[in-house]
Amino acid sequence: MARVSRATAGAAKRRRMSRADRERQMLDVAERAFAERGYHAVSMDDIAEQVGVTKPMLYEYFGSKDGLLLACIARCRAELYERTRAAMAGATDPKDVFWRGLLAYFEFIDVHAQAYAVLAHEPMAGGGPSTGGRNDTALPAATAEAVEATRRQQVDLIAPLLNTYAPDAPAPTAEAYAEIIIGACERLGLWRLRHPEVTAEDAARHMMNFSWYGLAQIVATLQGR
Amino acid sequence: MARVSRATAGAAKRRRMSRADRERQMLDVAERAFAERGYHAVSMDDIAEQVGVTKPMLYEYFGSKDGLLLACIARCRAELYERTRAAMAGATDPKDVFWRGLLAYFEFIDVHAQAYAVLAHEPMAGGGPSTGGRNDTALPAATAEAVEATRRQQVDLIAPLLNTYAPDAPAPTAEAYAEIIIGACERLGLWRLRHPEVTAEDAARHMMNFSWYGLAQIVATLQGR
DNA sequence: CGAGTAAGTTACCATCGGTAAGTTACCGGC
DNA sequence: GCCGGTAACTTACCGATGGTAACTTACTCG
Numbered sequence: 001m002a003r004v005s006r007a008t009a010g011a012a013k014r015r016r017m018s019r020a021d022r023e024r025q026m027l028d029v030a031e032r033a034f035a036e037r038g039y040h041a042v043s044m045d046d047i048a049e050q051v052g053v054t055k056p057m058l059y060e061y062f063g064s065k066d067g068l069l070l071a072c073i074a075r076c077r078a079e080l081y082e083r084t085r086a087a088m089a090g091a092t093d094p095k096d097v098f099w100r101g102l103l104a105y106f107e108f109i110d111v112h113a114q115a116y117a118v119l120a121h122e123p124m125a126g127g128g129p130s131t132g133g134r135n136d137t138a139l140p141a142a143t144a145e146a147v148e149a150t151r152r153q154q155v156d157l158i159a160p161l162l163n164t165y166a167p168d169a170p171a172p173t174a175e176a177y178a179e180i181i182i183g184a185c186e187r188l189g190l191w192r193l194r195h196p197e198v199t200a201e202d203a204a205r206h207m208m209n210f211s212w213y214g215l216a217q218i219v220a221t222l223q224g225r
Numbered sequence: 226m227a228r229v230s231r232a233t234a235g236a237a238k239r240r241r242m243s244r245a246d247r248e249r250q251m252l253d254v255a256e257r258a259f260a261e262r263g264y265h266a267v268s269m270d271d272i273a274e275q276v277g278v279t280k281p282m283l284y285e286y287f288g289s290k291d292g293l294l295l296a297c298i299a300r301c302r303a304e305l306y307e308r309t310r311a312a313m314a315g316a317t318d319p320k321d322v323f324w325r326g327l328l329a330y331f332e333f334i335d336v337h338a339q340a341y342a343v344l345a346h347e348p349m350a351g352g353g354p355s356t357g358g359r360n361d362t363a364l365p366a367a368t369a370e371a372v373e374a375t376r377r378q379q380v381d382l383i384a385p386l387l388n389t390y391a392p393d394a395p396a397p398t399a400e401a402y403a404e405i406i407i408g409a410c411e412r413l414g415l416w417r418l419r420h421p422e423v424t425a426e427d428a429a430r431h432m433m434n435f436s437w438y439g440l441a442q443i444v445a446t447l448q449g450r
Numbered sequence: 451c452g453a454g455t456a457a458g459t460t461a462c463c464a465t466c467g468g469t470a471a472g473t474t475a476c477c478g479g480c
Numbered sequence: 481g482c483c484g485g486t487a488a489c490t491t492a493c494c495g496a497t498g499g500t501a502a503c504t505t506a507c508t509c510g
Contacts, residue, residue, distance in 0.1 A: 016475060016488055043466060054490055056469075065467065094444050166443045172423070176413065176431040177443075183412020184405040191404040198397070206401040214439025218402075219319050219390045241457055241506065268497060279459055281500075290498065 023061055026051050031072045035115035039069060070146065076115060077150040083108050085157060094165045095212065102185070102207050106200035109189045116189060154182055181211065248286055251276055256297045260340035264294060295372050301340065302375040308333050310382060319390045320437065326383075327410070327432050331425035334414045341414060379407055406436065 017025070029050045033042045044065055048055045062068040087104030091097040109116050158178035162169065169177075188207060192198050209218075242250070254275045258267045269290055273280045287293040312329030316322040334341050383403035387394065394402075413432060417423050434443075 019488080022488085044468085045466075053488090055467085056491095057489065059468065060488085095441075098440065162440075162443070169443065172420075173431060173434075176416065176423075176428070177435050177440075179412050179416040180409040180432065180435050183415075184409040186412070187404050187408020188401065190408075191401065195397075198401075203401070206398060207405065209398075210402050210405050210439075211435070212439050212441050214435075214437050214442065215323065215387075215402075216320075216437050217439065218387070218394065244456080247457085269499085270497075278457085280498090281460095282458065284499065285457085 019061070022051075022053070022057070026058060026061060026068070027072055027075055030068050031076065031115055034069065034072060035113075044068075074146050074150050076112065077154070080105070080108050081150065081153055081157065088161075094161075097161065098212065099204065099208055102204040103201065105185055106189065106192070106203045109192065110200045113193065116193075155179060158182070184211070244286070247276075247278070247282070251283060251286060251293070252297055252300055255293050256301065256340055259294065259297060260338075269293075299372050299375050301337065302372070302379070305330070305333050306375065306378055306382065313386075319386075322386065323437065324429065324433055327429040328426065330410055331414065331417070331428045331432075334417065335425045338418070341418075380404060383407070409436070 026047070030042075030047050033047055033050065044055050044058055047068070048058055051057075058068060062071055084101050084104045087100045088097050091100050155175060155178045158181055159171075159174045162174040162177055163171065166174075185207060188203050192200075192203050251272070255267075255272050258272055258275065269280050269283055272293070273283055276283075283293060287296055309326050309329045312325045313322050316325050380400060380403045383406055384396075384399045387399040387402055388396065391399075410432060413428050417425075417428050
């Protein structure tokens, strides 16, 4: 148990690494650990040990445990964003844009599986008290905003798209729709974790059918008659 | 500071209460505290002090801090469920059912405001390791399932409804749609917290327009031509 | 009225997030 | 090649807090 075994590296004695490399490695280990065992079941010492360094290094790079989690989320979301953006780029037809985006999204979830489960529900986000802004520490607040930024990124990916295809709708409405889509996708992604038989394409299709045609269409078969 | 001041009660010296009463009181205090200051910013001692008892009582009744949070969530969700269910009961037209449900939902959020913000994202939900089910304690696991039950309750409120109005759709599809709707509503609820100018009715209308008519309708103005 | 039970308390432990101060490897200039 | 500065890294520690064991006190009911 005391055997630390320098984790990732082979057999060489603990080597020093550049900050950038160490950072990536820490994120890899942390993401995996959080995903497998849950956020609060993992201690900073655990992560440090797996990385092959000691705790203060984690704090040097990420400021706090929340900071580390947030950094994981930010990276993961950034990648997700890039994937979906790239997937949608190839389409011209609005429906096709939507379809490709959905498919890319659920395929991404497919790979990152559990990581997504933990990362999706970021804890805290602390709704500060209305009077008096209480900031626990410096770093977390900053990173918390960073994650909020990546979220806005998602909204800003979808909202303008809607505005392009439907210029009639006022801006707030487009934003609301973007939130709706994101929320629905996140939930459906979580749902899929409990239903392994549902493929990514199935999920995308459900989302597509619902969002594109609407409930009216679905209910129509009964009502229209 | 040492003055405990028996919180809720008037001036009488600390009185003993029945378990049921104490439990409710604890939940009231905890819900409020969590909502105002965030989950991990509130200590069990804080809550105990506000209630006018000491920590071990909280543990006697709820087993753990998670257990307490989960109990708050469960109660809150149960009330939400009851409200929406009651609201929908008065309608016959499927569209009206949907509308009333949405409105009741967002009006509930309106009142519980911040409480919802914290309670919506339950932390953990611990994705157990694939091999070997590790249960920390007895109580939390039980309450965790209780919250999962109330979630299913929400799905089970919507899914059969869809199946009633659209018997063509296979059961899994209905369930998927239910998840979509819930996810979208939760997200929209969170979005509203950051946009106070958006009324509950506005939110319900957004959700209605999107879900009922679908994006096809929205895009149609441009594409249909 | 007294005994059992349930509400409640005191005192404590262990873990873990977070930090200060010191140490060692590496790198570039002379 | 040696030297000094910087940046990676460590040891050793603290305080808060989740959680528990053992004990005490009030209420109830036969």
